[in-house]
Amino acid sequence: MDPAGQDINLNSPNKGLSHAGGEDPLSGSSAPGGAMGGSSVGTLPPGLTEEEAEELHTELGKVEEEINTLRQVLLAKEKHSAELKRKLGLSPLNELRQNISKGWQDVQVSNAYLTASATLDDIARSDAYKKTQETLSVAGQKTTAAFSVMGSALSRKLGDMRNSPTFKSFEDKVGNIKLG
DSSP, X not given: OOGGGBBOOTTOTTBTOBOGGGBOTTTOOBOXXXXXXXXXXXXXXTTOOHHHHHHHHHHHHHHHHHHXXXXXXXXXXXXXXXXHHHHHTOOHHHXXXXXXXXXXXXXXXXXXXXXXXXXXXXXXXXXXXXXXXXXXXXXXXXXXXXXXXXXHHHHXXXXXHXXXXXXXXXXXXXXXXXXX
16 A cells, blocks of 8 residues: 555544555555555555565554554543543633632742732832822812712702793693693
8 A cells, every 4th residue: 555545634534544445546556455466566665675565554554553542542531531520510610710719829929929019018008108098088088079069059950940930831831742
């Protein structure tokens, strides 16, 4: 069997196998059972005897068979692993959460995090930070009070407008339109 006649597509179920009927598509010669036929002497690579080629093809067949067996074993192990994870309640989301949690723990004990945390603690204890915090707190309180006064004034003004003769006249006209 000529290696050019093998299906080398890794996604193919026939990978490594010869094309239909054991026929070499290039020479049209038949190679039953993977052995080299007498008519395919011209297709041998230079320096390779028919016996050596036959041994190599036999060894290739064994290696490909081992590869297929290993693929089947790996698939069975992956299925078993998935079943064990399902029984333990380990979903991909749970695994992601655990990985993130572990990553965050690793960050918290890192030198960079500890240094930054210590620096922030020093800043929080500084006089400039405390004065800024007090100033912003007072500004927030004054802003809240101003909005409250403005809201009360706006509410009172709207109440005055609603009780005005113009608004009552408009309200009567809109009411008559609805009824009519």
